[in-house]
Amino acid sequence: DNTLDVRGMRVDDAVPMTESFLDRMYGANEGVAYILHGVGTGALRDAVREMLRGDATYVRSFRSGSREEGGDRLTVVSLK
Secondary structure (H helix, E strand, C coil): CCEEECCCCCHHHHHHHHHHHHHHHHHCCCCEEEEECCCCCCHHHHHHHHHHHCCCCCEEEEEECCCCCCHHHEEEEEEC
8 A cells, every 4th residue: 555644643653654654665666655644733744744855765756635635634755
């Protein structure tokens, strides 16, 4: 599955889990990965996206989900 659900997790747990997930997705030659962080306070979304900004190894680009995909509660990652 190319979706990781980190809703309700602490940032300190969600970020390393996201890094490991992206490593697996990259190794499996997945072109796109989905990170479901929910809306809440925005802390998870912000932390995940900050980590993605610094990940030149796997991440080509990322964006908020479209309305059909779930909107801002989801981050869509395009992998290299």
